[in-house]
Structures are given as structure tokens and as C-alpha cells.
Amino acid sequence: MTHTERKAASCENSMQIDRRRFLGTTGLAAFGVTLGISGSGADIPAAYAQGTAPAAAAPKGPQYLKFPGKNEKLILLGDKPLVAETPESLLDDDTTPIEKFFIRNNGQLPEETKTPDAWKITIDGEVNNKIEITIGELKSKYKAVTRRIVLECGGNGRGAFSPPARGNQWSNGGVGCAEWTGVPLADVLKSAGLKPSAKYTAHYAADLHLSGDATKPTISRGVRIEKAMDPNTLIVWGMNGQPLPNIHGGPVRLIVPGWPGSASQKWLTRITIRDKEHDGPGMTEFSYRVPIKPMIPGDKGDPANFRILESMPARSVITSPANGAKFAAGTKELKLRGASWAGDLTVKQIDVSTDFGASWQRAKLEKPKNKYDWQRWTASVKLASDGYFEIWTRATDSKGAMQPHQAGFWNPQGYGGNAMHRIAVLVG
Numbered sequence: 054m055t056h057t058e059r060k061a062a063s064c065e066n067s068m069q070i071d072r073r074r075f076l077g078t079t080g081l082a083a084f085g086v087t088l089g090i091s092g093s094g095a096d097i098p099a100a101y102a103q104g105t106a107p108a109a110a111a112p113k114g115p116q117y118l119k120f121p122g123k124n125e126k127l128i129l130l131g132d133k134p135l136v137a138e139t140p141e142s143l144l145d146d147d148t149t150p151i152e153k154f155f156i157r158n159n160g161q162l163p164e165e166t167k168t169p170d171a172w173k174i175t176i177d178g179e180v181n182n183k184i185e186i187t188i189g190e191l192k193s194k195y196k197a198v199t200r201r202i203v204l205e206c207g208g209n210g211r212g213a214f215s216p217p218a219r220g221n222q223w224s225n226g227g228v229g230c231a232e233w234t235g236v237p238l239a240d241v242l243k244s245a246g247l248k249p250s251a252k253y254t255a256h257y258a259a260d261l262h263l264s265g266d267a268t269k270p271t272i273s274r275g276v277r278i279e280k281a282m283d284p285n286t287l288i289v290w291g292m293n294g295q296p297l298p299n300i301h302g303g304p305v306r307l308i309v310p311g312w313p314g315s316a317s318q319k320w321l322t323r324i325t326i327r328d329k330e331h332d333g334p335g336m337t338e339f340s341y342r343v344p345i346k347p348m349i350p351g352d353k354g355d356p357a358n359f360r361i362l363e364s365m366p367a368r369s370v371i372t373s374p375a376n377g378a379k380f381a382a383g384t385k386e387l388k389l390r391g392a393s394w395a396g397d398l399t400v401k402q403i404d405v406s407t408d409f410g411a412s413w414q415r416a417k418l419e420k421p422k423n424k425y426d427w428q429r430w431t432a433s434v435k436l437a438s439d440g441y442f443e444i445w446t447r448a449t450d451s452k453g454a455m456q457p458h459q460a461g462f463w464n465p466q467g468y469g470g471n472a473m474h475r476i477a478v479l480v481g
């Protein structure tokens with residue numbers, strides 16, 4: 054293929070991308086466009102392309118979260134369990150405020166404790182000394198640290214898979230970056246004394262199974278002992294300088310940076326050190342696992358061909374302007390702002406395009422404040438005329454892996470989907 058052919062092919066490719074994902078109903082509504090999107094279809098609606106959408110098939114639009122202390126623009130993905138995502142444009146702060154931080158529960162919310170410092174955590178299993186420690190003791194016996202760290206749901210970006218994958222249909226907003234205060238898990242594990250047989254952690258919590266049945270276990274994931282011993286893996290009780298709110302796992306949770314959010318157990322009560330991989334709910338079959346060799350999209354898949362998803366892939370989001378923004382006629386330049394992160398790696402480059410990926414321009418990329426912080430970026434793009442534009446962004450990680458145009462490597466539960474983020478803007 055010549056360069057021009059390749060360019061044309063990649064452009065054509067990107068035009069097949071599901072418009073629902075990047076324009077969304079909010080963005081289109083802002084333009085006064087009514088679409089015949091009928092629900093879960095992942096293709097461009099023919100009605101959109103042909104402009105013949107029947108009014109009766111108008112989309113019902115996003116549902117919004119109503120929760121004390123939460124921003125009313127968070128998008129409700131489900132209420133049983135309660136799951137809400139942050140629209141990309143609400144990720145415009147360097148540190149994501151609690152009111153804008155996404156919510157992901159698998160079970161029922163536990164009742165808020167009135168005595169957080171008395172909350173107990175047990176460390177047992179392959180350790181020399183079993184530990185039972187209260188949060189009050191954690192605070193007084195260990196040296197606390199505060200770090201700004203990205204927390205991202207393993208399914209973030211899932212909505213871009215075609216055919217649709219099982220689970221919450223996240224856009225790119227199953228993510229936030231907060232200042233977490235707590236102690237390195239490694240410090241506590243060192244006091245417990247790991248036995249040479251220590252291979253894996255198993256995290257347990259106080260939330261009830263969705264059914265309310267106390268005999269059924271809720272999500273319980275774990276990580277390789279090396280990750281547990283990484284000084285950036287924390288037991289935290291503080292979020293953005295405040296006591297960790299109940300909705301985010303307060304009084305105490307884990308923060309396992311760069312890996313699927315499900316490893317960051319909320320309402321933490323116990324960590325059992327195991328001599329083998331953990332097998333709790335969320336560890337087996339297709340849960341938080343990706344194929345070791347590409348599978349046919351939509352296929353059933355064989356669990357034997359799956360591995361546990363660890364480091365999350367690179368992602369960049371445009372946080373300003375918002376999808377669907379309108380600008381005055383004659384606007385020739387747009388200032389863009391965004392955020393990017395790349396699991397255990399850093400982001401080395403951000404590109405933006407205003408012509409559907411035909412040409413790209415490099416953005417100005419900031420350094421993370423500390424390891425696992427996200428990296429903010431800015432760019433200024435020129436527009437030749439008034440009209441409808443799409444702005445695309447893509448991140449390249451420190452090992453050179455770039456975000457693809459489409460969510461590839463389809464898998465039944467839709468992990469690792471990091472298709473580039475796109476917004477639509479209208480000038481004039």
C-alpha cells in the first residue's frame with residue numbers, strides 16, 4: 054500500500070466507527086439533530102446517513118445520576134447496582150472533585166459507619182503474623198502519603214466494541230484522578246511478614262451481594278504479590294483532603310494504580326495472602342480477562358485462551374470543549390484541553406486531528422505530578438471555515454503503543470477497549 058492509499062484506507066475505516074459512541078445523544082441534541090438510534094446497535098444508523106430518521110424513533114437520551122453530593126451531569130449507567138460515569142468534559146479539573154468522580158458498584162452499598170477510626174482490617178494467609186488493625190492505628194503507626202492517582206474501571210471504553218460486549222456501556226468516563234491519602238500496602242505487609250509462599254492477594258469487603266443474600270460473596274479480586282508490594286499501591290482513607298466518602302469505599306479502600314479499578318477494593322475488611330492466583334468472584338472465566346490470541350468478534354470464546362488484565366491501555370480524552378459545543382461564525386481557532394494516562398506506563402505523545410485522522414498535530418503534554426497521576430495536555434487547532442468538525446485525540450504510551458481508531462481485540466466482557474476519543478463541534 055502506498056502512503057496515500059493507507060491514509061485513505063484508515064480514513065474509510067474510521068468512518069465506520071459507531072457514531073453513537075463519540076457523538077452521543079447529548080452532542081447531537083446540542084445541534085438540534087434528531088436521530089433514529091433505536092438502542093444498542095453499534096453501526097452508524099442508516100437513518101443518520103440518509104437523513105430519514107422517523108421522529109417516533111427519537112432517542113430517549115442519557116439518564117442522569119441523582120445522588121447526594123454528586124454532580125447532576127454524571128450519567129447513570131445502572132441503578133442496581135449503582136453505576137455512573139463522568140462525561141469527558143467533566144474531567145477538566147487537574148484533580149477530579151469528588152462530586153464529579155465516577156461510581157462503580159457491583160453489590161449493595163454498605164451503611165455508612167459512624168466510627169471510621171474503629172473500622173478493622175485483617176491481614177492473614179501466607180504471613181508470619183496475622184494482623185488486625187483499625188484505621189486509627191493505621192494512621193498512628195504508619196507514615197501516611199498523599200498521591201494523585203488515576204482510578205479507571207477495567208471496562209472503560211467498552212461502549213465502543215462492536216458487537217456490544219456484556220456489561221456497563223462506558224464511554225471514556227469510567228475514570229477519575231484524585232488525591233488519595235493512606236499508607237503503602239507494602240508497609241503493612243512487611244509488618245505481617247510475607248512467607249516465601251506468598252504469591253497473590255485476595256481482597257474482601259463489607260458490601261453485600263446485589264441480591265442482598267449475605268451468604269453470597271460480592272466481588273473479590275486480587276493482584277500478584279509484586280503489585281501489592283509496589284510502593285504506589287495504597288490503603289487509603291482520604292480522598293481530595295476529605296475522609297473517603299462511603300460511595301467511594303469509605304472509610305477505607307485499596308488503590309491499585311494503573312490496573313483495572315476492580316482490584317481497588319472498597320470498604321476493605323480483609324486481605325488474605327495466597328500461595329496461588331485468587332479465584333474469588335471477578336477473577337475467573339471472562340471476568341477482567343482478555344484473550345491471549347485475537348478472537349472472532351461476537352464469539353463465545355474459551356476461558357483457557359484468556360489472561361488476567363493487569364496494566365490498562367493508553368487513553369486520551371478531550372475535556373474542553375465539550376462534545377456538541379457550538380462556536381460563533383468566523384471562529385478560526387479552538388483551544389483544546391485534555392487528560393491522558395497509560396496504566397503502568399506514562400504517555401509520551403498526544404496527537405489531535407480535525408479532519409477525521411487525515412492529518413495530525415501534536416499537543417503540548419504535561420508531566421505527571423507523581424507516578425500514576427494522569428497527564429494533562431493542551432493544543433490549539435486552526436479551522437479553515439465554519440461548519441461541522443470532529444476533533445479526535447489519541448495517546449501514545451512510553452513503549453510506543455498508540456490508541457487505535459476502533460476498539461479492537463474484541464472479548465466477551467469488553468476489556469481493553471481504547472479507541473480514540475472524538476467530539477463534534479459546530480462553528481457558525
Ligand SMILES: Nc1nc2c(c(=O)[nH]1)N[C@H]1C(S)=C(S)[C@@H](COP(=O)(O)O)O[C@H]1N2
Nearest residue numbers: 155156157158159206258301314315318319
Ligand atoms: N467492595 C467493592 N469494591 C469495589 C467494587 C465493588 O463493587 N465492591 N467495584 C470495583 C470496581 S469494578 C471499580 S471500577 C472501582 C470503582 O470505584 P469508585 O466507585 O470509587 O469510582 O471500585 C472497585 N472496588
Ligand SMILES: [Mo]
Nearest residue numbers: 206207314315
Ligand atoms: Mo470496574
